[in-house]
Amino acid sequence: MAVQIPFATVSKVNKTVAVEDIFFTGLLEQCQINENEPEWLQNTRQQAKSWLSHLSVPSRKDEDWRFVDLSDLTAGKFVEPASKEASYETSLQETKNNRLVFVNGTYNAELSNVTALPKGIYAGNLTNLPQKHQAKTYFAQQHGMQDAFTSLNTAGGNDVAVIWASKNAVIETPIHLLFITDGEKKAAFTQPRILVVAESNSNFSLLEEYTGLGEYFTNAVTEIYVKDNARINHTRLQEESTVSYHIGKARDSHYTISEINLGAKLFRHNPEILQQGEQTVSNLNGLTVAMGKQTSDTHSIIALTKQSGITNQLHKCIVGDRAHTVFNGKVFVTKEAQMTDATQLNRNLMISPKARVDTKPELQITADNVKCAHGATVSQLEADEIFYLRSRGLSENDAIQLLIDAFATEIIDRVDIESLRNRVKKTIEQKIKEANG
Amino acid sequence: MSETILSIRNLTANVDGTPILKGVNLEIKAGEVHAIMGRNGSGKSTLSKIIAGHPDYEVTGGEIIYQGESILDQEPNERANSGIFLAFQYPLAIPGVSNLDFMRVAYNAKQKYLGLEEIDTFDFEDLIEEKLEVVKMNPSFLARSLNEGFSGGEKKRNEILQMALLDPTLTILDEIDSGLDIDALRIVSDGVNQLKTPDKGYLVITHYQRLLDYIEPDVVHVMKDGEIITSGGKELALELESRGYDFLDDKSTAGVGV
Numbered sequence: 001m002a003v004q005i006p007f008a009t010v011s012k013v014n015k016t017v018a019v020e021d022i023f024f025t026g027l028l029e030q031c032q033i034n035e036n037e038p039e040w041l042q043n044t045r046q047q048a049k050s051w052l053s054h055l056s057v058p059s060r061k062d063e064d065w066r067f068v069d070l071s072d073l074t075a076g077k078f079v080e081p082a083s084k085e086a087s088y089e090t091s092l093q094e095t096k097n098n099r100l101v102f103v104n105g106t107y108n109a110e111l112s113n114v115t116a117l118p119k120g121i122y123a124g125n126l127t128n129l130p131q132k133h134q135a136k137t138y139f140a141q142q143h144g145m146q147d148a149f150t151s152l153n154t155a156g157g158n159d160v161a162v163i164w165a166s167k168n169a170v171i172e173t174p175i176h177l178l179f180i181t182d183g184e185k186k187a188a189f190t191q192p193r194i195l196v197v198a199e200s201n202s203n204f205s206l207l208e209e210y211t212g213l214g215e216y217f218t219n220a221v222t223e224i225y226v227k228d229n230a231r232i233n234h235t236r237l238q239e240e241s242t243v244s245y246h247i248g249k250a251r252d253s254h255y256t257i258s259e260i261n262l263g264a265k266l267f268r269h270n271p272e273i274l275q276q277g278e279q280t281v282s283n284l285n286g287l288t289v290a291m292g293k294q295t296s297d298t299h300s301i302i303a304l305t306k307q308s309g310i311t312n313q314l315h316k317c318i319v320g321d322r323a324h325t326v327f328n329g330k331v332f333v334t335k336e337a338q339m340t341d342a343t344q345l346n347r348n349l350m351i352s353p354k355a356r357v358d359t360k361p362e363l364q365i366t367a368d369n370v371k372c373a374h375g376a377t378v379s380q381l382e383a384d385e386i387f388y389l390r391s392r393g394l395s396e397n398d399a400i401q402l403l404i405d406a407f408a409t410e411i412i413d414r415v416d417i418e419s420l421r422n423r424v425k426k427t428i429e430q431k432i433k434e435a436n437g
Numbered sequence: 438m439s440e441t442i443l444s445i446r447n448l449t450a451n452v453d454g455t456p457i458l459k460g461v462n463l464e465i466k467a468g469e470v471h472a473i474m475g476r477n478g479s480g481k482s483t484l485s486k487i488i489a490g491h492p493d494y495e496v497t498g499g500e501i502i503y504q505g506e507s508i509l510d511q512e513p514n515e516r517a518n519s520g521i522f523l524a525f526q527y528p529l530a531i532p533g534v535s536n537l538d539f540m541r542v543a544y545n546a547k548q549k550y551l552g553l554e555e556i557d558t559f560d561f562e563d564l565i566e567e568k569l570e571v572v573k574m575n576p577s578f579l580a581r582s583l584n585e586g587f588s589g590g591e592k593k594r595n596e597i598l599q600m601a602l603l604d605p606t607l608t609i610l611d612e613i614d615s616g617l618d619i620d621a622l623r624i625v626s627d628g629v630n631q632l633k634t635p636d637k638g639y640l641v642i643t644h645y646q647r648l649l650d651y652i653e654p655d656v657v658h659v660m661k662d663g664e665i666i667t668s669g670g671k672e673l674a675l676e677l678e679s680r681g682y683d684f685l686d687d688k689s690t691a692g693v694g695v
């Protein structure tokens with residue numbers, strides 16, 4: 001039975017100002033400086049360092065963090081891994097000649113293959129970016145750059161993955177960005193950073209994948225610029241060992257994202273979309289599967305500031321065992337954003353009585369001529385549905401599996417890479433099986 | 438004497454502590470069609486769900502013997518795989534579960550149980566295509582989610598399609614006629630009649646005599662307040678139709694009275 005949860009009021013953000021946070025300074029000390037980076041970038045990193053010195057780790061007193069306990073994270077002795085080579089085999093048929101691999105935050109040319117990239121698209125790291133592309137005018141320029149974890153990334157990072165699509169560039173096959181963190185020998189701290197610039201009329205798909213071994217803390221930041229009439233179909237996959245920590249940020253103005261969150265002991269995701277042009281369209285599709293003691297928190301912000309924008313957000317969570325999922329989705333429609341069409345829905349499937357779901361969809365509208373709808377549902381597996389399937393010969397586990405698949409399919413089917421869809425389905429099946437032990 | 442498919446003896450059952458079935462006796466032999474009629478709320482669906490193994494009902498006494506074995510301890514899927522099939526009065530719609538995939542998984546569950554080879558997607562499509570003829574169903578229904586957006590009649594046809602596919606030994610049809618117009622009723626009953634064989638048993642639950650013009654019963658039982666209060670030939674159904682269920686009230690009082 002689906003229970004409708006009425007939407008709650010807009011939260012107040014408590015900015016905590018503190019002197020030199022030990023956690024952050026400790027992490028920064030472990031970061032290596034990349035001498036090959038251009039001067040402007042080193043300056044930007046210095047600037048972020050000074051922002052960071054005024055920030056502390058968010059606590060549960062901060063409205064935006066009140067559901068997440070970061071004490072495990074701050075207590076962890078995370079260090080940057082000594083080895084930059086992970087023994088990791090990955091292959092997706094569709095992207096085998098379109099793949100950039102970063103191991104422990106650093107570009108790995110050997111594991112990468114970009115031979116299928118057409119003219120007009122650059123995919124590589126920032127140090128090798130052709131001069132004609134002005135990364136300086138884009139890097140760390142998005143809204144929200146002074147947030148604690150984003151500043152940490154900017155201050156301590158030592159490589160940047162860049163996807164740059166020139167005007168009218170079109171690429172059929174998805175570009176695959178794979179970030180591998182190897183924390184098997186020692187707990188690892190890595191900070192993947194991505195800059196995507198889609199110039200006008202360009203069109204491509206991007207697959208961002210995070211995976212790793214052992215114990216690690218990944219603090220990823222993605223900045224995306226989508227210019228006039230450009231299109232990006234973005235898929236984001238977290239499929240990590242469950243002893244990892246992950247905090248990521250994606251920001252953008254006009255595109256489709258499908259994100260699948262399967263791994264991480266603690267996962268916090270802040271997608272922020274700022275629609276700054278008229279008639280922009282954003283589709284956000286999210287699927288989180290949390291089992292065991294996982295905590296998965298998605299805080300999304302969509303801001304519509306111009307006329308006739310469209311956004312559709314559907315975020316689904318499957319929560320089992322003692323896992324905990326959080327969804328906080330803010331949609332801001334400013335006065336100028338007349339004729340906005342915005343929908344936001346968070347649907348949660350609880351498959352264990354000990355699981356926990358917190359959900360808070362929020363609309364803040366100042367325009368008067370708009371179509372906006374939002375809501376959240378929390379449901380459980382229906383005993384009668386299970387019985388119906390069992391009466392046709394399916395075992396209880398198979399029946400449950402099929403119903404969970406049915407819930408997840410709506411999002412998985414929106415991923416445009418077939419072999420990835422199949423892989424995700426298998427991984428979810430495996431996760432549920434393990435949970436049912 | 439032909440083989441007994443189903444034998445129910447003194448079956449009593451509760452739901453949430455309330456007795457619903459109060460001593461049901463029923464015996465179905467191979468080749469026989471039994472009909473159960475009765476007012477709404479008399480316990481017909483409860484009986485059918487208990488035979489199929491629904492966990493909401495607690496059997497408090499009696500026996501259900503299927504092909505010589507007690508099935509009370511068996512899981513619903515075990516019962517299904519060994520040949521018990523219930524076409525539901527209200528088949529559920531399950532969004533996101535493809536009708537085709539669901540049928541293949543169900544078919545393969547039975548194959549596996551019987552120690553037979555599981556069928557692949559391609560061969561299954563041929564097999565199901567054949568079965569669609571039985572209920573004159575359009576293949577487009579296979580691509581849709583299980584029963585989602587199906588009309589009442591389409592849901593019932595989809596149930597009979599599953600019956601055709603799973604080839605059960607004991608078929609229970611719970612108000613397969615409800616919500617059907619006359620054409621759909623004919624298609625559904627034709628389907629059942631095509632599938633009928635002398636080595637199998639059939640239990641047809643209905644509120645109306647009309648269905649029994651199409652699927653002819655050998656025995657008609659009347660259920661009231663959790664019991665089978667009277668049984669007879671198919672003329673009993675006609676009598677119920679003309680005189681209404683009220684005449685049973687007199688009859689049962691007469692039976693109970695000294």
Ligand SMILES: Nc1ncnc2c1ncn2[C@@H]1O[C@H](COP(=O)(O)OP(=O)(O)O)[C@@H](O)[C@H]1O
Binds near residue numbers: 452457480482484
């Ligand atoms: N799951 C249930 N919970 C509570 N009461 C039930 C349940 N199933 C059946 N009943 C009750 O049992 C009685 C018989 O119902 P049912 O078997 O559906 O009758 P019929 O199919 O003959 O119309 C009714 O009074 C009904 O309310």
Ligand SMILES: [Mg+2]
Binds near residue numbers: 481482483526612
């Ligand atoms: Mg009924």
